[in-house]
Amino acid sequence: MSDVLVVIGPATSPLRKADRAAVGFGRAAAGALGGHCDVLLVGAGSAAAAEESAALGARRVHTASGAGLETYTAEGFAALVAAFLDARDYRLIAAATASGSREYLPRLAALIDAPMASDVLAIESLDDERAVFTRAVFVGNLLASVELSGPRVLATCRASAFDTPETSSSKSAIEAFAPPPGATAHDGKRFVALHQAKSERPDLKEASIVVSVGRGTRGPADGIPLCERLADAFGAALGATRAVVDAGWLPNEYQVGQTGKIVAPELYVAIGLSGSIQHIAGMRNSKTIVAINKDPEAPIFEIADVGLVADLFDAVPALTAAVESRRG
Amino acid sequence: MSALPLLAEAVVAREILWNVPPWARALMYVSFVVAAAICSYGVFERARLWRRGRASGGKICPLDALRRGLRLAVLQVKLWRSPSAGASHAAVFWGFIVLFIGTCIVAVEEWGAWMLGREHWIFTGTFYLVASCALEVFGLAFLAGLVVALLRRRTDPRFRPLSRRVDFAIIALFLVIGASGFVVEGLRIAGAGGGPAANDFERWSFVGWLLAGAFAGLGARTIEIAHLVLWLVHMELSMLFVALLPYSKLRHILFAPLWVSIAEPRPSGKYAGVSLEAVEESGKYGVAAASDFTRRQLMSFDACTECARCQSVCPAHATGKPLSPMRVVLDIAAGSLAGDATLHGERIAADTLWACTSCGACVVECPVAIDQLGAIVDLRRHLVGEGEIRGSEQKALRSVAAAGNPWGMPADDRMAWAEGLDVPTLADEPAPEVLFWVGCAGAYDRAGQKVTRALVEILRAARVRFAVLGKKERCTGDPARRMGDEFTFLELAQPNVEMLAAAKVRRVVTTCPHCFNTLRNEYPELGLALDVVHHTQLIDELVASGRLVLAGSDGRRVAFHDPCYLARHNGVVDAPRAALRAAGARIAEPEHSGERGFCCGAGGGRMWMEEDLGSRINEERFRQLEVLSPQAVAVGCPFCRTMLHDAAAAKGSAIVVEDVAEVVARRLAR
């Protein structure tokens, strides 16, 4: 058994960058195993996402939607994948780390009685007998090599650690998967509502530039609008520290950190944030880190590639002007 | 005019209760009984409520009690911290007492005369003249004191807390009693026994005499009616005063002298510990209901004169926090009526208790020796016992218990400040002249480290054989104790006590007044008595003895900010100034300095709490220092340094904030 299944759920169109990176992970794993990588799109958006998924170099793309899968639920999605796996042989079942997969992949692992590694950063070794992955522990301060035993293993992969595959000219076959009736029924969970801050800006996990705000910005009436203008000048996503979200200045989906989103954009601009260990865990792998802070001894300067000790209320507007003029 | 001719002309005496018919006299006695009953009931009610408190033992030495009573209740030395208040209160106090004695003399005269069957047995002759004159003088003083009190409330905005309707009502009551007394006297002199013409000696009652002159024109009947009416008013209002006494702030007349005599002074920086066995047995920690206080504490709260001095010196109150020490005391006194109901929540909010910086200004200012800070600490302990401590302060408590310092920094890094300095630990120098207790701030806080290194330079320059504890040093427990966690305090303190005792160290110097206070005042109770000095005291000593020689002169205008834990709690005021002067600084004194300094806002564990309410204490204090236009602000405490530095930064001020040690270290002869 040397095939890999990459689960994308809920499937979106266009595909999220993280899901494309998961396919990259899947293909790399399949390469190590000498097998094939298949993609399983789950949810109401699977049909729409099939075309794009088919250009990622997988062997086959399966779509699964229908009863019980209209909205994302861990119960429904885990049951669906379990049903899919019922007559199929995969060595590794993978998904991009996301709030959804954090829930349904372990549930699936329990249903199929197989071990799982969370948020892997690299494949250390993968063959028919051993699967060893690298992951971060202790608030991202240590790397651990996790060995999973058994014929079938699962993993969520950190999107920023894997390259998205080049768009392939050959298209994968697309097949619909119809689960047995009742397989995805789940009376126990009912979706009520999703409260989402509407934003024109790119998604935090998708963006190549992130402008992140901390407590030094003093809030939505003070420094945050200045940072928002900078983000717009860059075409960047807006991120925040836990303190900013706790204070209610920005919604939770902006939080970057150990318990928020872990991102690794091309450029991460940290403004008015001191750099707690938990925050750094969420962004330390960004390609270039810029820090603007009044306090020369703020910990963020220890991991910043370029540091500017200045009052953000002067520096940010000046930087915004410079970026705007260069962008034309 | 000599007294003898007077005697020759008329019997120097007066008819007691002239123009007061029997029914009015009966009314007087009945009113008195009723008023006394109401008063007694009120007093016994309060005493009963005190008794619901915890017994706290401790014998009272009668001689000490007498001395304290004399100092605080009779001479009222604390009141004189404000000379005008001291004077006007003394006028009212002594005026009242003398007038009261006057009434007693009249009563004794009346009954004695009745019993002995003769008139004028003591209230006559020279005694009568002297007494009457004295009564006039003190009666005027009484009125004068009241008028001053009234005027200050009308004109000075600082008196707003004392300008409630009830305060004006009480002043008005006394004014009417006092004034009516004089008017009644004037009417009596005008109408009794032939009037002024026949009783020339009455001019010794000079106020009454003058008034009698004004009433001369009135007919006899008018005088008699007016006299009786006013006499009744004067009498009933006086009875009203007696009845109201225990139900108003006037209760301090009885309870304050009682309390101040019993109250044993305790340094404001020394908190009362708890017995873990007692907590285990009772299941109680800290104070939830009024009856959880000790009996003496409950008595003390009833001594409150509602003068609001504590409130006026409270830095939290001054910056808009919901804390008034007086309000806390009065809320407890009111809360004791509610049985075993908890004081927390509606009555005394958690925000009120957490706003306190433990600066002790309230305790030091209180004229009747109430320990407001002790009450706040007892109430805080209950909150902590219930787990009701959250946020950054909970984190600091957990860090101090887990890592031995409130910042949660690794214990291993405790000597990081000493890198490259070759600082001796006790292992290197087992019998040092002095042990340098670095403290958590001195070890981990970047600014604190600068002060630590400065002191090391100074000690070396003075060739003092010193040592540090190194990585074995852990927090003294001060933050835990101030926040109300005695358990964590003991967990930290007891091993320190053992370690220090085993080290056979004789003298300790520290740069942190909080460490200083805890080591000096609170560790002895745990079995360790040490000679502890603050680094400014040591510097002063070294300069005075010639061991430390300083070169050049700082020359700057420097405002010294007294740390509460150094100046107020421990009386160290001169040493830091002497050290600064030795360095050549020119000292500017802010309005609030020394023992009457204004807190930086970090005490009481507040260093680790968010300041969301009101304005910032540190910015207020910085403003007070800024008006002196100093070039620098000198401090003697790592917390004060951080707070004032942050305030300077917030205001964009160029004023440098640094420690005395840093100022002195710059002057070391190299």
Added chain:
Amino acid sequence: MKVLVTMKRTPQRDARIRVHRDGRALELDGVKYDVNPFDELAVEEALRLRDAGAGVDEVVVVTVGPEAAQPQLVSALAMGADRALRVDAPEDLDALQIARALRGVVEREKPVLVLAGKLAYDDESGQVPAMLAGLLGWPQASQASKIALSAGVASARVTCEVDAGLEEVEVTLPAVITADLRLNEPRYASLPGIMKAKKKPQDVIPLAELGDFGAPRARVIRYRPLPPKPAGVRVASVAALVAALSEKKLI
């Protein structure tokens, strides 16, 4: 009605964790432990549900681990939990084994709700609660920032912090819910609580009583510290910053 809170002991947040010289294990000598901060949120929430008097009357805390984990159970009791259970097991059980052990406990205790922290501070895998829900066939709600039980404790309205924002779901009980940071602020466990905790029931269940567990199928075979990051540069002005960024072709 009972709420079961699962708990793990984790090294104290401030502890510096070092890797053993051979790289295979961590230097844990002298390291002090705490209740996993996320599990503390779960304990606090369970206590609030009980204290609100809406049908929950007992809070039971359970951990799967060796005797060294007992003090953390006592901490949870000191916060106010009613009873503590420890499944006596070695420290190296994998997530699925722990989930199976917990299933055994759930079958014995029959709680109406299982609360857990969303992940453990050390391992950060966050798998056990979802695995437990899968084994039990119970619905699950993750990363809760708000939990409201219905009258009659038949269902729970949960606000979950998801990547897209805040998602409100309704789960029928019994269910497994995991706690996220903004769910509440845990109370402090101080002296009187610790004293009362000593008198509360603490039971131990041998692992073997809950089934056959075999060997762990996930284990860490190597630890290494993060590769050091090369030092960055400090610029003195916005202009210099702009120059540095255009050099990297970021502007």
